[in-house]
Amino acid sequence: MSAVRTAPPPAFAPSKFARSLTLIVLVVAMVYFMGPVIWLIIASSKSTADLLTTPPFAFSQLNWVANWQALMSWTGGQFPRWVINSVIYSSLAGVVGTMISLACGFAIAKYQFPGRKALLMITMTGLLMPVALLTVPLYVLFQTIGLANTPWAVIVPSLVSPFGLFLGRVYAEASVPTELLEAARVDGAGEVRIFFTIVLRLLGPAMLTIFLFIFVATWNNILLPLMMISSDNLKPVTLGLYGMASYYAPNKGAMMLGALLGVLPLVALFLALQRHWRAGLAAGAVKG
Amino acid sequence: MSRNARHQALFGWLFAAPFAIGFLLVFVAPIIWAIRAAFFGSEAAEGGLYGGGARREVFVGFKNFAHAATNPGFWSGMGRVLAFGAIQIPVMILAALFLALLLDSFLVRRPGLWRLGYFLPFAIPGLIAAIVWTYLYLPELSPFAAALPDLDGIAFFLSPRLVLASMANITTWTYTGYNMLIFLAALQAIPHDLYEAARIDGASGWVIATKIKIPLVRGAALLAVLLSIIGTVQLFNEPTMIRTVATWMGNDYMPMLMAYNTLMGQISPSGMGPASAISILMAVVAGSLAVIYALVQRRIAR
Incomplete structure (x- = not known):
C-alpha cells in the first residue's frame, strides 16, 4: 500500500464532478469518525459547569489541572495506578502470548507430529468462539484454583489468543524456509537453539503484530476484569472508569479526562506501529 | 517410528505445548465446567429457608x-x-x-x-x-x-x-x-x-x-x-x-x-x-x- 498512487492515465481519470462528490463523502465520514474523539479532547479540558454551558466544539477555560485533581481525589489517588496496571497486564499478556503463539504456530507449520491437524482445527474453532461467554466459567475456575482477584486472573486468559496462533502459523509458513532449518541441523544446532536464534529473528515483524493484537485486546477487555478483580488497587483503567461512570451524577469533566488518559497510551501505540498493524490485517484478510 | 519421526513428534509438541496447555485451561476447561455447572443448582442444606445458611450443590438435570x-x-x-x-x-x-x-x-x-x-x-x-x-x-x-x-x-x-x-x-x-x-x-x-x-x-x-x-x-x-x-x-x-x-x-x-x-x-x-x-x-x-x-x-x- 503506497501512500501516493501514480496518477491514472488521462483516459481513465475520473471527472471533476465525481472527484468533488467523493471528497464530500470522505469529509462527512471523517467528521463522523473523528468528531467524538475531538469532542473528548475538548470536553476533558472543561469543568462540569463549562461542559453544560459553553459551545461543545470550542475550548473555553482550560481546566485540565482542576480535572486532574478531581480525578485523583475521586479515585483516592488510584487513577495513575489503574493506567499502570493496564500497561502491566497488557504488556505481560502481549509478550508471553506472542511467544507461545509463535512457538505453536512454528510447530504446526514446520513439524510433523501426531495430533497436529486436530490441534489446528480445535484452536481455530476458538477463533469463532464467543469468548465473553467463557468469562462466567473462567471466573469460577479461577476462584477454585485461588487466582481470582489477582493480576493472573486477567493476564492468563488474555495470553491465549487463537488469532495470534493463526497469524503465527501463517507467518512461519511464509517466512521460515525449511532448507534453512535443515542446514542449521546439519551444522549441529539443537531445535530449541534454532527457534530462539533463527526462527524468532525471521519472525520479527510477525512478533510485533501479534503483540499489538494481544496488547489491545487485553487493554480493551472489560468483562474479564469486571468479574475477576474486586480490589481497587488491582483494577485496569477500563474497569476503574466503568466504576466511576456508574456513580450517581459523576463529575463529568474529570470523567472525560479519565477517558482520554485511558485511551492515549493505546492510540499512541497504534499510531507508532501503524505499519505493522496493517501487515497483520493483510495476512488475516488474504488467508482468512 | 523412525528416528526422524520421533524427533519431529517430540519437538513439535515441545513447541506447541505452552499454547496447547493454555488453550486447555482457558478455552476447553471452562466449556466443560460450564456444561457440568449448568446441570447443578444450589439449595439450602438443612431445610429451613433462612436457616443455617450453608448451601450445597444438587443435581437438577435440565432444570x-x-x-x-x-x-x-x-x-x-x-x-x-x-x-x-x-x-x-x-x-x-x-x-x-x-x-x-x-x-x-x-x-x-x-x-x-x-x-x-x-x-x-x-x-x-x-x-x-x-x-x-x-x-x-x-x-x-x-x-x-x-x-x-x-x-x-x-x-x-x-x-x-x-x-x-x-x-x-x-x-x-x-x-x-x-x-x-x-x-x-x-x-x-x-x-x-x-x-x-x-x-x-x-x-x-x-x-x-x-x-x-x-x-x-x-x-x-x-x-x-x-x-x-x-x-x-x-x-x-x-x-x-x-x-x-x-x-x-x-x-x-x-x-x-x-x-x-x-x-x-x-x-x-x-x-x-x-x-x-x-x-x-x-x-x-x-x-x-x-x-x-x-x-x-x-x-x-x-
Missing part, C-alpha cells in the same frame, strides 16, 4: 436450561440482539466496503490520511467509546442531542424506541474502520493487471468495482460478517454503559447482561448453574446463526 429457555426475559433480550444485528451488521459491512472501494479507486489520490482517521476509533476501548457516546447522547452535554425532542418523556437517543439504534451506532463507529482495512487489504491482494485488462476492454470504474472487486472480496466479507454475528450476541459494553444513564433499562436487557447479573445474584434464580445455562444457550444460538449464515452464503454463491 436450568428449561428455566432459561422458557424465560421470556431471555428471549426478548435475544430478540433485541437479533434486531440489532440484522440492521447494524449490514450497515457496517456495506459502509466499510463502500469506503474501501472508494479509497482503492482512482477517485482518491492520497488514501493514507483518510484510512488512518476512519480506523482510529478501533483504538478506543469499547467501554470508553461507550462512555463518550453515552455523554454525546445526553441532551445537557451533547452538541446535537439538545435539539431533538424527548420521546415518551425520555431523552431522544436514550428512549426505549431508539436506544437500540443508539447502541448500534456505537458499534458501527468502532468497527467500520477495522472492517474497511480488512477489505482494503483484500483489495490490495487482487492483481492490478486484472483492472488494466478490464479498462482496456472499456469497463468503467463502477463496472470494475461491482463486477471484479466486490466478488473478489467475498471471502473477506464472509469472515467479517461471521465475526460480527459472534460479537453481537455477546454485546456487553454498550448496554452496560447506557444503562447507567437510561435507568429504565432492565438488568436483563441483553443476554450477556442477563448472564452477568444472574451470576452476580441480581437476577433470580441466580448463581453458577443458571448463569452457565444462559451462556450455553447463547453460544448455541450464536453458533446456529453463524452456521445458517455460512450455508445461505454458500447457496447464494452457487
Whole structure:
C-alpha cells in the first residue's frame, strides 16, 4: 500500500464532478469518525459547569489541572495506578502470548507430529468462539484454583489468543524456509537453539503484530476484569472508569479526562506501529 | 517410528505445548465446567429457608436450561440482539466496503490520511467509546442531542424506541474502520493487471468495482460478517454503559447482561448453574446463526 498512487492515465481519470462528490463523502465520514474523539479532547479540558454551558466544539477555560485533581481525589489517588496496571497486564499478556503463539504456530507449520491437524482445527474453532461467554466459567475456575482477584486472573486468559496462533502459523509458513532449518541441523544446532536464534529473528515483524493484537485486546477487555478483580488497587483503567461512570451524577469533566488518559497510551501505540498493524490485517484478510 | 519421526513428534509438541496447555485451561476447561455447572443448582442444606445458611450443590438435570429457555426475559433480550444485528451488521459491512472501494479507486489520490482517521476509533476501548457516546447522547452535554425532542418523556437517543439504534451506532463507529482495512487489504491482494485488462476492454470504474472487486472480496466479507454475528450476541459494553444513564433499562436487557447479573445474584434464580445455562444457550444460538449464515452464503454463491 503506497501512500501516493501514480496518477491514472488521462483516459481513465475520473471527472471533476465525481472527484468533488467523493471528497464530500470522505469529509462527512471523517467528521463522523473523528468528531467524538475531538469532542473528548475538548470536553476533558472543561469543568462540569463549562461542559453544560459553553459551545461543545470550542475550548473555553482550560481546566485540565482542576480535572486532574478531581480525578485523583475521586479515585483516592488510584487513577495513575489503574493506567499502570493496564500497561502491566497488557504488556505481560502481549509478550508471553506472542511467544507461545509463535512457538505453536512454528510447530504446526514446520513439524510433523501426531495430533497436529486436530490441534489446528480445535484452536481455530476458538477463533469463532464467543469468548465473553467463557468469562462466567473462567471466573469460577479461577476462584477454585485461588487466582481470582489477582493480576493472573486477567493476564492468563488474555495470553491465549487463537488469532495470534493463526497469524503465527501463517507467518512461519511464509517466512521460515525449511532448507534453512535443515542446514542449521546439519551444522549441529539443537531445535530449541534454532527457534530462539533463527526462527524468532525471521519472525520479527510477525512478533510485533501479534503483540499489538494481544496488547489491545487485553487493554480493551472489560468483562474479564469486571468479574475477576474486586480490589481497587488491582483494577485496569477500563474497569476503574466503568466504576466511576456508574456513580450517581459523576463529575463529568474529570470523567472525560479519565477517558482520554485511558485511551492515549493505546492510540499512541497504534499510531507508532501503524505499519505493522496493517501487515497483520493483510495476512488475516488474504488467508482468512 | 523412525528416528526422524520421533524427533519431529517430540519437538513439535515441545513447541506447541505452552499454547496447547493454555488453550486447555482457558478455552476447553471452562466449556466443560460450564456444561457440568449448568446441570447443578444450589439449595439450602438443612431445610429451613433462612436457616443455617450453608448451601450445597444438587443435581437438577435440565432444570436450568428449561428455566432459561422458557424465560421470556431471555428471549426478548435475544430478540433485541437479533434486531440489532440484522440492521447494524449490514450497515457496517456495506459502509466499510463502500469506503474501501472508494479509497482503492482512482477517485482518491492520497488514501493514507483518510484510512488512518476512519480506523482510529478501533483504538478506543469499547467501554470508553461507550462512555463518550453515552455523554454525546445526553441532551445537557451533547452538541446535537439538545435539539431533538424527548420521546415518551425520555431523552431522544436514550428512549426505549431508539436506544437500540443508539447502541448500534456505537458499534458501527468502532468497527467500520477495522472492517474497511480488512477489505482494503483484500483489495490490495487482487492483481492490478486484472483492472488494466478490464479498462482496456472499456469497463468503467463502477463496472470494475461491482463486477471484479466486490466478488473478489467475498471471502473477506464472509469472515467479517461471521465475526460480527459472534460479537453481537455477546454485546456487553454498550448496554452496560447506557444503562447507567437510561435507568429504565432492565438488568436483563441483553443476554450477556442477563448472564452477568444472574451470576452476580441480581437476577433470580441466580448463581453458577443458571448463569452457565444462559451462556450455553447463547453460544448455541450464536453458533446456529453463524452456521445458517455460512450455508445461505454458500447457496447464494452457487
